[in-house]
Amino acid sequence: MRATIIHKPGDIRVENVPDPKIVTSTDAVIRTVATCVCGSDLWDYRGINPVTEPHPMGHEYVGVVEAVGSDVTSVTPGQFVIGSFATSDNTCPNCRNGYQSSCVHREFMSTCQAEAFRVPHADGTLVATPEQPDQELIPSLLTLSDVMGTGWYAAVAAEVEPGSTAVVVGDGAVGLSGVIAAKELGADRVIAMSRHASRQNLAREFGATDIVTERGDEGIARIKELTEGIGADSVLECVGTQESMLQALRSTRPGGNVGFVGVPHDVEINGQELFFSHVGLRGGPAPVRRFLPDLIDRVLNGRINPGKVFDLTLPLDQVAEGYRAMDERRAIKTLLLP
Amino acid sequence: MRATIIHKPGDIRVENVPDPKIVTSTDAVIRTVATCVCGSDLWDYRGINPVTEPHPMGHEYVGVVEAVGSDVTSVTPGQFVIGSFATSDNTCPNCRNGYQSSCVHREFMSTCQAEAFRVPHADGTLVATPEQPDQELIPSLLTLSDVMGTGWYAAVAAEVEPGSTAVVVGDGAVGLSGVIAAKELGADRVIAMSRHASRQNLAREFGATDIVTERGDEGIARIKELTEGIGADSVLECVGTQESMLQALRSTRPGGNVGFVGVPHDVEINGQELFFSHVGLRGGPAPVRRFLPDLIDRVLNGRINPGKVFDLTLPLDQVAEGYRAMDERRAIKTLLLP
Numbered sequence: 251m252r253a254t255i256i257h258k259p260g261d262i263r264v265e266n267v268p269d270p271k272i273v274t275s276t277d278a279v280i281r282t283v284a285t286c287v288c289g290s291d292l293w294d295y296r297g298i299n300p301v302t303e304p305h306p307m308g309h310e311y312v313g314v315v316e317a318v319g320s321d322v323t324s325v326t327p328g329q330f331v332i333g334s335f336a337t338s339d340n341t342c343p344n345c346r347n348g349y350q351s352s353c354v355h356r357e358f359m360s361t362c363q364a365e366a367f368r369v370p371h372a373d374g375t376l377v378a379t380p381e382q383p384d385q386e387l388i389p390s391l392l393t394l395s396d397v398m399g400t401g402w403y404a405a406v407a408a409e410v411e412p413g414s415t416a417v418v419v420g421d422g423a424v425g426l427s428g429v430i431a432a433k434e435l436g437a438d439r440v441i442a443m444s445r446h447a448s449r450q451n452l453a454r455e456f457g458a459t460d461i462v463t464e465r466g467d468e469g470i471a472r473i474k475e476l477t478e479g480i481g482a483d484s485v486l487e488c489v490g491t492q493e494s495m496l497q498a499l500r501s502t503r504p505g506g507n508v509g510f511v512g513v514p515h516d517v518e519i520n521g522q523e524l525f526f527s528h529v530g531l532r533g534g535p536a537p538v539r540r541f542l543p544d545l546i547d548r549v550l551n552g553r554i555n556p557g558k559v560f561d562l563t564l565p566l567d568q569v570a571e572g573y574r575a576m577d578e579r580r581a582i583k584t585l586l587l588p
Numbered sequence: 589m590r591a592t593i594i595h596k597p598g599d600i601r602v603e604n605v606p607d608p609k610i611v612t613s614t615d616a617v618i619r620t621v622a623t624c625v626c627g628s629d630l631w632d633y634r635g636i637n638p639v640t641e642p643h644p645m646g647h648e649y650v651g652v653v654e655a656v657g658s659d660v661t662s663v664t665p666g667q668f669v670i671g672s673f674a675t676s677d678n679t680c681p682n683c684r685n686g687y688q689s690s691c692v693h694r695e696f697m698s699t700c701q702a703e704a705f706r707v708p709h710a711d712g713t714l715v716a717t718p719e720q721p722d723q724e725l726i727p728s729l730l731t732l733s734d735v736m737g738t739g740w741y742a743a744v745a746a747e748v749e750p751g752s753t754a755v756v757v758g759d760g761a762v763g764l765s766g767v768i769a770a771k772e773l774g775a776d777r778v779i780a781m782s783r784h785a786s787r788q789n790l791a792r793e794f795g796a797t798d799i800v801t802e803r804g805d806e807g808i809a810r811i812k813e814l815t816e817g818i819g820a821d822s823v824l825e826c827v828g829t830q831e832s833m834l835q836a837l838r839s840t841r842p843g844g845n846v847g848f849v850g851v852p853h854d855v856e857i858n859g860q861e862l863f864f865s866h867v868g869l870r871g872g873p874a875p876v877r878r879f880l881p882d883l884i885d886r887v888l889n890g891r892i893n894p895g896k897v898f899d900l901t902l903p904l905d906q907v908a909e910g911y912r913a914m915d916e917r918r919a920i921k922t923l924l925l926p
Contacts, residue, residue: 528690
């Protein structure tokens, strides 16, 4: 089958590789219906994460079950499924606590930009839809595998409540999904920080009530102006740099919360500043599996349409152009069809 | 009147100073019934915080109202009052959100180891008891001004819930108060980390179910052994060093929470470690005013007795010995009588 392999930074290829197989009795093999390129894939593409040897790429997916191991009971061949980018048994203490992305058996999916792939711990990782979904819902269902699930977790970790004010730092696909999440969780005011017209428009369509174009200290001052001088109740940090983390922490009111989902690169948080800020902080890889049943419902009944974050659709063979377009910020997010 | 003045590290004196007066219409002047020495006072005493010029000391107090400004309505001369170490108007947005220690008019009290002192924003800072309390309740009421209120906030920030497992890092007066708080908030298991026999005994008396004497990596491993291998639901960090913060973070389960109330000195938190830990973190100077009415009730009806943290009582004139005994860890906490 064909699969995406990164050889070195900037060098993405589609190659023929052996078909995936059931390895252990809890595995499933999935035939890809759609997959995509993640902002976090760009860390490898840009060489910020080292690429020491060629390896497959991709951790976002929807597809049809092709085969299952002998111990798999919750999904069967032929079903349409969505799964988390992180596998989970959904039975260990961390899973029971709702943190499936810290499952004691967690593996990060990494071979999904391909025609098919193997999913370990299929029962605890995958959720099947009641029936084969309409074609136009595929992009939105695909986002649940990572970006929409991650934006949702950012809003949950930031403790967005009905009537509150939420700020979203980052206007990539996760940030835009965070706007949807903040609105769905009842925020009265959702402030998107963005200076790109197309992303501002999508943020507004997703429910943003205000757009702030300033960054850094000016951005923080603007948020304070909009919030009685004290800062926002909830801030979703969807970037992962020192600058974005400080912007998030300093835009939050005392007693408010930052949910941070951008994988931190060289981020250090000063204990004394955090102390006197009174801000609560929680982050991490999103426990997507916790949210999947609810989010699938919201997509299937038309309540949310996060698939709009895909502004470029390409055949798998053109995956290299998909990476390039995102790297050059010509595309928010690239959907790939096998 | 007599008041405590620090001249330089290690040099604490009682001197005659002018009597406090009403300065603004929202002030009260309090005649001290009891005051005490705080662990945080030792930062000055030890020269870790610079002492650039002689200044008064003390931020914990109970007393009787002697005079009030013309705008004070909630307390009257003759009443017995307890107040927070941080003043608050109790009307600003931060106060309304329950973070009175981030009041826009906050001042940190700093002249209370004296026969009398001035309290700004008396209405928003002080709480009067229904009547003059019995003498034996004075120590416990005094702890509410800071250490018991701070231990309570640590447990609230760490989101201690009924049936949960809580760990307390730090066996000073705040940590011991945190044991009381964790028990009162319903933790089934309260693990105190301590290697001092007298403090272990008090922790057990306050409700600790387990004592862990190991520190650092060994302490973390011991907590994991006691918690299904995943860590505790809630950890109260009551020290404020890099070592204690790491011990707290690494003893908490994914999805659990650290409440940190030790004022951080040279603490840096790595963003990536915090991210992958899934641990929630909230700290700060305790919003004692939020908790005062409830905690006063718990003391008056005999439900809690945090005054036992005082194992040394001295007349104000011997305040220097009070500092010395705490510095040398001969005393957990020194109560001072004017």
